[in-house]
Amino acid sequence: MLKKFKDSIKKSLLNSKGLSELVSIALIILFVVLVAANPIRNLGQTTSSGISNLNSQMQQVLNGQ
DSSP states (O other): OHHHHHHHHHHHHHSHHHHHHHHHHHHHHHHHHHHHHHHHHHHHHHHHHHHHHHHHHHHHHHHTO
């Protein structure tokens, strides 16, 4: 499977249209990663905070406080 992928990349690089398509896809992926990085980090921090709060509440309930 990796060989098929490698061969298709080689064929697309030989074709100028294939090269431009490959570059455009790489740029789109880079743009999406750069745009989505901050919201994903914020989501991780929010999730971590929520889990910590839930853990504290569960400890209080289980300890009967």
